[in-house]
Amino acid sequence: MFVDKAKIYVKGGDGGDGLVAFRREKYVPEGGPAGGDGGKGGDVIFRVDEGLRTLMDFRYQRHFKADRGIKGRNKSQHGANAENMIVRIPPGTVLIDDDTGEVLADMVRHGQQVVVARGGRGGRGNTRFATPKNPAPEIAENGEEGQERYLVMELKVMADVGLVGFPSVGKSTLLSVVSAAEPKIGAYHFTTITPNLGMVEVGDGRSFVMADLPGLIEGAHEGVGLGHEFLRHVERTRIIIHVVDMAGSEGRDPFEDWVKINQELELYNAALAERPQIVAANKMDMPGAEENLATFREQVQSERPDIEIMPISSLTRQGIQELLYRAAGILDAIPQEVHVEEVAETTERKVYKLDKKEEDNSFTITRDNEAYVVHSVKIERMLKRIQMNSHEAILKLARTMRHMGIDEELRKRGAVEGTIVRIADFEFEFVEGSSYY
The missing domain is CATH 3.40.50.300 (P-loop containing nucleotide triphosphate hydrolases)
Incomplete structure (x- = not known):
């Protein structure tokens, strides 16, 4: 049976979490931070294999998820990067993003490959956050989530x-x-x-x-x-x-x-x-x-x-x-290969390009009964990365929100001492002095 169209789910591996750790050595009573970074998650890579002729295999396996990176270790050791997941596809396969309809790659040559879902970066360990003012930080980051998407695969028969x-x-x-x-x-x-x-x-x-x-x-x-x-x-x-x-x-x-x-x-x-x-x-x-x-x-x-x-x-x-x-x-x-428009050479740049909205300071504030709900791509992304189990992490979040102007806008909207502020899955109390608990 010939199968020339399939829809699958791909997800790059999550990055490994950074570690909070300190040196514990004899005769070193005040050892500094020693938490290593997490490893990078594996990429999902599609590679052309001229030995394949149909998309039959993708009828039975529709989910492809790469491994996550290894968590950071003490003594400032980095966690290992995860292995990339290589998925073999037949020549003539066109890869299309199901959500946007964008053609990601037109795979025609044996050995040609493209990254369709990048793995997340590893989180930074507390060694990375040491400063002269805070030489022993108790803060680290979670690994970044791997990219995920639904792909539509269309196979165009490679016949003479x-x-x-x-x-x-x-x-x-x-x-x-x-x-x-x-x-x-x-x-x-x-x-x-x-x-x-x-x-x-x-x-x-x-x-x-x-x-x-x-x-x-x-x-x-x-x-x-x-x-x-x-x-x-x-x-x-x-x-x-x-x-x-x-x-x-x-x-x-x-x-x-x-x-x-x-x-x-x-x-x-x-x-x-x-x-x-x-x-x-x-x-x-x-x-x-x-x-x-x-x-x-x-x-x-x-x-x-x-x-x-x-x-x-x-x-x-x-x-x-x-x-x-x-x-x-x-x-x-005539030439051995029919000329087709290829976009695979630029696909990796497209896949790795960050959404500009993730880097700007824009935000909106809405009301949910008595609570104020803050919507900000930058802050929500920060909450996913930072390990919110220490006072230092909360203070870092508070400083970022203050610099973005969120504190001032909350006051204009009527927020007072004790008002509930909700961001993503987290709730905080608004405290004058721009701290959140």
Whole structure:
């Protein structure tokens, strides 16, 4: 079974907590601070592995969480950094942030990798907070939380040749004839609803990968029918074999079908109009096919004289070998890789970039009955990091709030001695003199 789309959750490891510790050595009665920093949490890294072909594994494992860093130690020893989590993905995978819709990376080359969730920094131990005024601080930080996000993974088939055409024109039959693939074949529309891949041996030592892609209908570029589910795979193919029912089954017009399919491809991605294309005039064993082919050649040549038309019959195997030789010849003459827009090279900068709101001093204050509720990204982030189990930590928080102007604003709003001030999950009493208990 082919799986080309999956939604997963990734989380970088939390940083290790910093430690409050002091030197305890003989003949050193007043040892200074000796608490080490916590280690960094592991990153979640996606790496391309050309041995993978589907996203099947991501149907069964949807959560990927890296290990957290080791807590700081005494004697000023740093905790160890956690190992990064490496997740293998198939080439052709596009990574999209589910919340923002931003394309994080377009993974096409073997070994290419990108950080999708960074680990949190380790918390600082009390050694870091020593100053001439306070040479023995009893304050340390918790490790920073690792980045987390939901990702949508879309796999675009990495095939050399893509078979396109309206439903029931014989694409699956053609693939089954030229390769060992066993696609589902039936006498009804949309027998193929997921791409089928097959390795084609030309016969002279050359080979290539062919993909039987789901049938198109009008409006596919807007998502109608299988729409984008189909078109995303066409982008990856190096050449297109456009299969046309030359017998005109079900009253269809071969030329009209050819025009409509090309229009859908161009409307979805203009670059597809420039992709090398061979028209496989299929079902030549059926009555009326020869007459239709003559008319079809004239019509196509008037619009696209560069298009090569090759009559075939998947049933009798007429013209099949010639088609394979021609496809292999074109593949030899064009670049090995189709150019796709890559954003993976800049992804790490995007992932590591901090939100500017986390660094500013903006805040808002609301009322909840008798309590004042302070909303501040900077203060809430500080409360997550600082270990609020010492008087020094509370004083540090109070100083920060005073410098930001929160104390003054609370007084303007009517806060008095003993008023409850709530920030995130913490509650404090407002005390004149700008201290919180």
